Each structure stands twice: as C-alpha cells, then as structure tokens.
Amino acid sequence: STQEQTPQICVVGSGPAGFYTAQHLLKHHPRAHVDIFEKQLVPFGLVRFGVAPDHPEVKNVINTFTQTAHSDRCAFHGNVVVGRDVTVPELREAYHAVVLSYGAEDHQALGIPGEELPGVFSARAFVGWYNGLPENRELAPDLSCDTAVILGQGNVALDVARILLTPPEHLEKTDITEAALGVLRQSRVKTVWIVGRRGPLQVAFTIKVPRPRKRLTELLLRTATEKPGAEEAARQASASRTWGLRFFRSPQQVLPSPDGRQVAGIRLAVTRLEGVGDTTRAVPTGDVEDLPCGLVLSSVGYKSRPIDHSVPFDPKLGVIPNMEGRVVDVPGLYCSGWVKRGPTGVIATTMTDSFLTGQMLLQDLKAGLLPSGPRPGYVAIEALLSSRGVRPVSFSDWEKLDAEEVSRGQGTGKPREKLLDPQEMLRLLGR
Numbered sequence: 001s002t003q004e005q006t007p008q009i010c011v012v013g014s015g016p017a018g019f020y021t022a023q024h025l026l027k028h029h030p031r032a033h034v035d036i037f038e039k040q041l042v043p044f045g046l047v048r049f050g051v052a053p054d055h056p057e058v059k060n061v062i063n064t065f066t067q068t069a070h071s072d073r074c075a076f077h078g079n080v081v082v083g084r085d086v087t088v089p090e091l092r093e094a095y096h097a098v099v100l101s102y103g104a105e106d107h108q109a110l111g112i113p114g115e116e117l118p119g120v121f122s123a124r125a126f127v128g129w130y131n132g133l134p135e136n137r138e139l140a141p142d143l144s145c146d147t148a149v150i151l152g153q154g155n156v157a158l159d160v161a162r163i164l165l166t167p168p169e170h171l172e173k174t175d176i177t178e179a180a181l182g183v184l185r186q187s188r189v190k191t192v193w194i195v196g197r198r199g200p201l202q203v204a205f206t207i208k209v210p211r212p213r214k215r216l217t218e219l220l221l222r223t224a225t226e227k228p229g230a231e232e233a234a235r236q237a238s239a240s241r242t243w244g245l246r247f248f249r250s251p252q253q254v255l256p257s258p259d260g261r262q263v264a265g266i267r268l269a270v271t272r273l274e275g276v277g278d279t280t281r282a283v284p285t286g287d288v289e290d291l292p293c294g295l296v297l298s299s300v301g302y303k304s305r306p307i308d309h310s311v312p313f314d315p316k317l318g319v320i321p322n323m324e325g326r327v328v329d330v331p332g333l334y335c336s337g338w339v340k341r342g343p344t345g346v347i348a349t350t351m352t353d354s355f356l357t358g359q360m361l362l363q364d365l366k367a368g369l370l371p372s373g374p375r376p377g378y379v380a381i382e383a384l385l386s387s388r389g390v391r392p393v394s395f396s397d398w399e400k401l402d403a404e405e406v407s408r409g410q411g412t413g414k415p416r417e418k419l420l421d422p423q424e425m426l427r428l429l430g431r
C-alpha cells in the first residue's frame with residue numbers, strides 16, 4: 001500500500017503554511033517525500049515579504065524552514081507558478097496528495113470613488129515595496145506630503161505606520177531595501193492617522209504574546225485618556241512626527257487635488273456601533289469628516305485568489321472550502337495557511353493549522369484513502385516544466401542568492417541587502 005511505499009506529496013507555496021505542513025509530514029512519516037513548489041525565485045513567503053524589517057526576531061522561523069528544506073526527503077522548486085506553469089490536475093496525477101498553501105496575494109479593494117488616484121496604495125503593495133517584493137519594486141511612493149492616512153487598524157496597518165514614523169536611521173541596520181530607505185530619508189510625512197470603522201474595543205491588532213484582550217484595551221484607553229506626565233509631554237512636544245488613531249470612521253471617497261491628478265484628502269463617514277456581541281456593526285450616522293492628506297494606504301485586508309478552475313473556491317470568504325484542511329469533494333487535495341483559514345492570524349496560528357492539515361493527510365494515507373500504487377512525483381513534473389520552457393530553481397540556488405544578499409549587506413552593517421530583480425537573480429545563478 002501507499003503507506004509502506006514512498007508517498008509522493010507536493011505542497012504549493014513556501015511560506016509558513018507550506019514549510020510547516022512539509023515539516024509535519026516528514027516528521028510523522030518515515031518515507032514520505034515532499035516537493036515544495038513556489039512561484040518566486042526565493043522561499044519563505046510573507047516571512048520575507050511581509051514581516052516588518054524592524055522585527056527581525058520573527059524571521060528566526062527561517063532557520064526551522066531551512067532545516068526542513070535540507071531533509072533528503074524534501075525538495076524546493078522555485079520559479080514555478082502553479083496554475084500557469086503546471087496545473088493542479090497535473091500535480092494530482094503525479095503525486096499521491098497535493099497541499100495548497102499559496103497564501104493570500106491580493107488586497108481587498110476599498111470600493112470607493114477616487115481609489116485609483118495617484119497617492120493611494122494598498123498596504124500590501126507598500127509592504128512589498130519596502131520588503132523587496134519584485135513586483136512592487138517600482139512603487140516609489142511620494143512621501144513629500146505632510147499627512148498620511150492609513151485605512152484599517154490591524155497589525156499590517158501598525159507595521160506600515162511604524163515604518164512611516166520611525167526615524168530612518170533606526171532602520172538602517174535592518175533588511176529594509178536600500179531604495180525604500182532612500183525614499184524614507186526624504187520623507188516629509190509628519191502626521192499619520194490610523195483610521196478604523198469601529199471603536200477601541202473592536203480593533204484587530206494582536207499583541208506579541210497572546211494575553212487577554214483586556215490588557216490591550218486598558219493600554220489603549222490609558223494612552224488615549226491619561227494626561228501625559230511632564231517628561232512624556234516634553235517628549236511629545238519635541239517629536240517631529242505624530243500619529244493618532246481615529247475610531248468610528250469609514251472611508252467614503254478619496255478626495256482629488258484641484259487638478260484632479262492626485263489625492264488631497266479623504267472623506268470619512270462617521271459611524272456608530274449597533275447591535276451587541278458578535279452582531280455589532282458599524283453603521284453611518286450621516287455625518288462626514290474630511291481629512292486632508294497626500295498619501296492614503298488602504299490596509300483593509302489581504303485576499304486569496306482562485307488558483308485553477310479545478311479547485312473549488314469560495315469567492316465570498318476568499319478561501320478554499322475545506323474540512324480541517326481536506327478540500328471538499330476533491331480527495332487527495334488539501335490546504336493550509338491563509339488560503340485555508342482566510343488572511344488572518346500570525347505565524348504561530350499558521351503553524352498549528354498546517355500541522356492539523358498534515359495530520360489529516362497522514363490519517364487518510366493510513367486509512368487507504370489516497371491513490372495506491374507508485375506515483376512518479378517530481379520526475380513527471382520536471383518533464384512537463386521542461387517541455388514548457390520553465391526552469392525551476394533549487395534550495396541550493398536560494399542559498400547562493402542568500403549568500404550574495406548577506407555579502408551585499410555587510411558593507412553597510414545590514415543583515416542583508418535583498419536582490420529585487422528576478423533577471424539579476426537568474427544571472428547570478430548562471431542562467
């Protein structure tokens with residue numbers, strides 16, 4: 001049976017979900033082989049392209065992922081876009097089981113007039129820009145304005161606010177890209193508003209350690225209502241940059257400059273809460289407030305894309321419909337991470353849910369629910385990719401790029417200077 005042979009399994013996506021799923025499968029099955037397919041040339045998903053540069057300790061998970069990748073039963077194949085270069089049905093043919101862990105690559109649109117004006121960016125793109133995501137390297141946000149408005153009050157909104165407010169010299173020893181640092185050094189942004197539809201009790205930030213929400217609320221209220229002491233008041237008076245939370249405000253329209261060429265402000269509808277408990281909703285009161293600003297960053301959420309028409313997708317929830325990671329109605333197909341649960345939750349949450357998916361897969365394997373008989377695994381996919389002119393990169397290729405990035409950072413005391421251009425990366429690999 002497949003249980004005694006070598007189960008060939010593939011994972012799509014090399015973020016935390018992909019790596020933690022692979023880790024679980026390798027640890028709990030003595031012969032399982034896991035191939036990880038990744039569209040980027042480099043691994044680790046949002047750990048590299050999402051997590052803020054001034055939170056380096058969060059990126060330590062990369063050490064664990066690297067150990068997994070070094071297993072002789074695991075292989076990383078970057079530069080392969082599943083759904084384009086190879087389809088999910090082709091993967092299902094070649095493997096005993098396929099796990100989709102491809103995250104949430106789109107952003108939730110605001111759906112308001114003026115959203116397309118220059119000066120309005122998704123937080124996703126802004127984060128991708130300062131973290132060196134190739135597709136966002138040309139973003140070049142104009143930070144010559146006085147006030148920036150961030151729409152949304154989740155963790156990502158706070159990251160973005162911190163990057164705008166932190167004196168650039170405090171970011172110089174991080175892995176933020178040199179290009180972003182250059183733009184931030186020229187920034188004239190003095191005030192950052194973080195705007196939310198609901199109130200302080202409903203904000204979506206998480207704190208580092210999962211302490212009760214009560215603690216966070218107390219902290220918020222104390223900061224907001226207490227008079228600062230003399231020392232704090234002096235510090236605030238001399239601060240060159242300030243920020244604030246604006247609650248019970250919902251974006252209604254991005255206001256254009258007189259020539260209509262860029263953003264000049266945002267019109268916010270004042271809201272109030274209706275209902276109790278889980279049914280609480282922010283409803284407009286009819287009042288509006290115009291907030292002048294030259295930059296709008298919308299941080300109202302990430303969103304998964306459907307990958308392939310063969311895979312069920314719930315467009316409303318933006319997830320692959322599943323039962324504990326088993327994709328509904330498609331035996332042998334699984335999912336984990338943000339594409340399974342929706343785009344919320346930290347790396348630790350993603351780890352737990354990925355281990356659970358791994359567990360379900362191994363249970364099905366044991367119960368004989370996966371195809372019996374050998375499967376070709378990567379041999380078959382390699383032939384397909386090669387016939388299509390796709391040339392994957394390996395984990396040792398990544399290690400070469402990694403070494404190059406680390407060495408480029410050394411001169412300036414940065415942990416690394418990220419490579420931004422896929423063409424250059426391929427050249428460095430001798431392609």
Ligand code: FAD
Binds near residue numbers: 039083105127302
């Ligand atoms: P991802 O990390 O997005 O990984 C998905 C991978 O799939 C990517 O590598 C992507 O390139 C790849 N992929 C996509 N489509 C395809 C395709 N068609 N074919 C092949 N590969 C594909 N958590 C913390 O614990 N601490 C933090 O400080 C923190 N900061 C964050 C900051 C930001 C801005 C964001 C957005 C998230 C942050 N998180 C943080 C949350 C954490 O990043 C997520 O919980 C986690 O990354 C989700 O893992 P994932 O593997 O599901 O998705």
